[in-house]
Amino acid sequence: xxxxxxxxxxxxxxxxxxxxxxxxxxxxxxxxxxxxxxxxxxxxxxxxxxxxxxxxxxxxxxxxxxxxxxxxxxxxxxxxxxxxxxxxxxxxxxxxxxxxxxxxxxxxxxxxxxxxxxxxxxxxxxxxxxxxxxxxxxxxxxxxxxxxxxxxxxxxxxxxxxxxxxxxxxxxxxxxxxxxxxxxxxxxxxxxxxxxxxxxxxxxxxxxxxxxxxxxxxxxxxxxxxxxxxxxxxxxxxxxxxxxxxxxxxxxxxxxxxxxxxxxxxxxxxxxxxxxxxxxxxxxxxxxxxxxxxxxxxxxxxxxxxxxxxxxxxxxxxxxxxxxxxxxxxx
Amino acid sequence: xxxxxxxxxxxxxxxxxxxxxxxxxxxxxxxxxxxxxxxxxxxxxxxxxxxxxxxxxxxxxxxxxxxxxxxxxxxxxxxxxxxxxxxxxxxxxxxxxxxxxxxxxxxxxxxxxxxxxxxxxxxxxxxxxxxxxxxxxxxxxxxxxxxxxxxxxxxxxxxxxxxxxxxxxxxxxxxxxxxxxxxxxxxxxxxxxxxxxxxxxxxxxxxxxxxxxxxxxxxxxxxxxxxxxxxxxxxxxxxxxxxxxxxxxxxxxxxxxxxxxxxxxxxxxxxxxxxxxxxxxxxxxxxxxxxxxxxxxxxxxxxxxxxxxxxxxxxxxxxxxxxxxxxxxxxxxxxxxxxxxxxxxxxxxxxxxxxxxxxxxxxxxxxxxxxxxxxxxxxxxxxxxxxxxxxxxxxxxxxxxxxxxxxxxxxxxxxxxxxxxxxxxxxxxxxxxxxxxxxxxxxxxxxxxxxxxxxxxxxxxxxxxxxxxxxxxxxxxxxxxxxxxxxxxxxxxxxxxxxx
Numbered sequence: 001x002x003x004x005x006x007x008x009x010x011x012x013x014x015x016x017x018x019x020x021x022x023x024x025x026x027x028x029x030x031x032x033x034x035x036x037x038x039x040x041x042x043x044x045x046x047x048x049x050x051x052x053x054x055x056x057x058x059x060x061x062x063x064x065x066x067x068x069x070x071x072x073x074x075x076x077x078x079x080x081x082x083x084x085x086x087x088x089x090x091x092x093x094x095x096x097x098x099x100x101x102x103x104x105x106x107x108x109x110x111x112x113x114x115x116x117x118x119x120x121x122x123x124x125x126x127x128x129x130x131x132x133x134x135x136x137x138x139x140x141x142x143x144x145x146x147x148x149x150x151x152x153x154x155x156x157x158x159x160x161x162x163x164x165x166x167x168x169x170x171x172x173x174x175x176x177x178x179x180x181x182x183x184x185x186x187x188x189x190x191x192x193x194x195x196x197x198x199x200x201x202x203x204x205x206x207x208x209x210x211x212x213x214x215x216x217x218x219x220x221x222x223x224x225x226x227x228x229x230x231x232x233x234x235x236x237x238x239x240x241x242x243x244x245x246x247x248x249x250x251x252x253x254x255x256x257x258x259x260x261x262x263x264x265x266x267x268x269x270x271x272x273x274x275x276x277x278x279x280x281x282x283x284x285x286x287x288x289x290x291x292x293x294x295x296x297x298x299x300x301x302x303x304x305x306x307x308x309x310x311x312x313x314x315x316x317x318x319x320x321x322x323x324x325x326x327x328x329x330x331x
Numbered sequence: 332x333x334x335x336x337x338x339x340x341x342x343x344x345x346x347x348x349x350x351x352x353x354x355x356x357x358x359x360x361x362x363x364x365x366x367x368x369x370x371x372x373x374x375x376x377x378x379x380x381x382x383x384x385x386x387x388x389x390x391x392x393x394x395x396x397x398x399x400x401x402x403x404x405x406x407x408x409x410x411x412x413x414x415x416x417x418x419x420x421x422x423x424x425x426x427x428x429x430x431x432x433x434x435x436x437x438x439x440x441x442x443x444x445x446x447x448x449x450x451x452x453x454x455x456x457x458x459x460x461x462x463x464x465x466x467x468x469x470x471x472x473x474x475x476x477x478x479x480x481x482x483x484x485x486x487x488x489x490x491x492x493x494x495x496x497x498x499x500x501x502x503x504x505x506x507x508x509x510x511x512x513x514x515x516x517x518x519x520x521x522x523x524x525x526x527x528x529x530x531x532x533x534x535x536x537x538x539x540x541x542x543x544x545x546x547x548x549x550x551x552x553x554x555x556x557x558x559x560x561x562x563x564x565x566x567x568x569x570x571x572x573x574x575x576x577x578x579x580x581x582x583x584x585x586x587x588x589x590x591x592x593x594x595x596x597x598x599x600x601x602x603x604x605x606x607x608x609x610x611x612x613x614x615x616x617x618x619x620x621x622x623x624x625x626x627x628x629x630x631x632x633x634x635x636x637x638x639x640x641x642x643x644x645x646x647x648x649x650x651x652x653x654x655x656x657x658x659x660x661x662x663x664x665x666x667x668x669x670x671x672x673x674x675x676x677x678x679x680x681x682x683x684x685x686x687x688x689x690x691x692x693x694x695x696x697x698x699x700x701x702x703x704x705x706x707x708x709x710x711x712x713x714x715x716x717x718x719x720x721x722x723x724x725x726x727x728x729x730x731x732x733x734x735x736x737x738x739x740x741x742x743x744x745x746x747x748x749x750x751x752x753x754x755x756x757x758x759x760x761x762x763x764x765x766x767x768x769x770x771x772x773x774x775x776x777x778x779x780x781x782x783x784x785x786x787x788x789x790x791x792x793x794x795x796x797x798x799x800x801x802x803x804x805x806x807x808x809x810x811x812x813x814x815x816x817x818x819x820x821x822x823x824x825x826x827x828x829x830x831x
Contacts, residue, residue, distance in 0.1 A: 027784045027785075028784075029784075033795045033796070033798060033799040034787075034791075034792070034795040034796075035795065035796055035799055035801050035804060036799065052785075053783075053784040053785030054784065054785055055782075055784040055785070056779070056791070056795055057779045057780070061682075061779065061780065064535065064541075064686065065686075065689065065780060068686060068689050068690055068693070069689070069693060069700075070693075072693050072697055072700065074700070074701060074784065075784075158520075158533045191523065192523060193523065194520040194521050194523070195798070197798075197799070198521065201421075201422075201425060201426070202440075204425065204426035205424070205425035205426045205440065206426070207440055220799075220801070224619065224803065228426075229426070326355070326534070326543070329358070329359070329360035329363070331530070331533045331534060
């Protein structure tokens, strides 16, 4: 009862303050879906009284929109699936609070003042528990172009995370090797899918035996059905296929609410929200002291030890990656 | 207004350097997706017609039972978003599908040309069905009877008299379905088939290859323009109005006899696949939906959908009626051009259309940027063509005679129109408005890019969840969307209670 009265008083206060100052409102362009970001925005609204007007879309669409709007953009914060879009648009952002990037774990720290990592994600291989034995698992992502995987692999060339992986491959191993790898996949009859969900689904359905995805997709399937016949793994330590990368946010330069925008970023990096990302979503927290997701066990519990050493800033050259994919007829 | 997207595309395409142009546009992939696109349009038209034409004939010309139910059920698939239909078809056969859950059965996954054509036909056939049904209901039975009295067999009379009279309805439905197929990409991507629209989407969404995407969009528009010209050429200079005097009779009812159950079986099969499969899959998802679906949000999204779809439907009709009227009454190059332009708005791929609107609003009327008004206007311009079709067909059937005689009794031209033509048109206007309403309710790319921040519709909720693989959480919204349009279709059919 007391809580209700308090909540009532709070919402009345919010309404009044809403009339008092229209500045208590933030427009967020969210490339992260509503099911992911919505609950976070709601708690933020309750705690701060700042109303969040979220605009959901794909990271790439919103990135195009942001560019199109230029100086007239009503956006205060851009939340992106993948840092590539943030790096690509870095000139559109104001500096993010410095203190925040210093609290981030080193592997997720951005050395660019223009944006912050809000959660970590890792590239993994999902495979069928029914059709792939432990000793048949590939040691490297390059093994997937070998004859024993002919017609059995799924990937999503249109997906930003696959593109982040391919960018890392280009940066780390050179253009030729990257091109040869993708061509190898194509020649080996690997199947393309619209997104990561479709890949996990296809493994469960028996269309393919393995697929290249991000770690948290399987977490969602397991949350619904513990018996899902799909498992996931990293390749050998340091393999480029285990890329560790981030989803992140930037404050839009033309924003008139930079202070509140900074508050939102701060909130995203708070222990409670980071715990939510880990427990409910299955992503990797970017700060210390968060209890890991129970479905991410074994090698998956310590992605840092398995990840290749690719600085986050180098993942910004997505356009050359897209050119490569376009050349091969995959985009 | 319709030219804005075109100008935008031309400006963007024009920014390409010549050497780059040869490399990106003239590559085998471009040819491949172009051919795939044409193959898909052809397959969808054949399949949708094979479903819709017999159904329309059955409910208008035979004694098949439950005509009204069949009519409602044959209209409902319009409400199913493409990606939900595709997910349903794929999901039915998969590990998570109900078939596996209940019977341990896993079918081969529908995919490629077949899968894409199947998914698209299953939710576009209602356009053909409603258009043809409308034409059959409006057709003067005297035509066929005359042919019969001149010694033709019923079949010959049907083929030589009725079928040609269905041509305008079929052609305008085909045009809409073809343009829809050209623009869809959600279902097609899930079916793992590459076409122009999905290539545009992936290039545009990347935003780094905007020029290439603009070229692809112009190519797609060229194909759409070819369809527009073709349909126009085939459909021009036809006179369909009755010339006889007196009240027309209702057409004779064909007794099906022992074919009755076969006909019911056919209708049942169509409903089972087009509605049963998505309904089953949605119900299955719903049954597994976690308890924490946020039901308190649902009323707001319903309201959001209504606040866009209702005014957009009204505005689209307000554009469509005068356009259809001038095009049928004063046929000239100009009016013909105006009518084709409405289809053009429908044919421009949604994403460039939305970005062009963003571009235009920011440059010319920045005050209106990200307001509901712009969203509604854009959606109405995009969908007006859907309302033009049924209105035009009806106007052709009514003909100018009745209005002329009203004028000879001293009515002014506007009064004659208001008192004579408009009442006869009302059913088609309503049909057009409901088409637009349902399509706007499930529209995505334009709504996503132009809606005010913080505003949500049911379609946005379905999409954001299915896209993230949260199929169970998407189920309530998908179910709601179908229920929603079921109500609108029922309302549309109620207004014509005296017809089957």
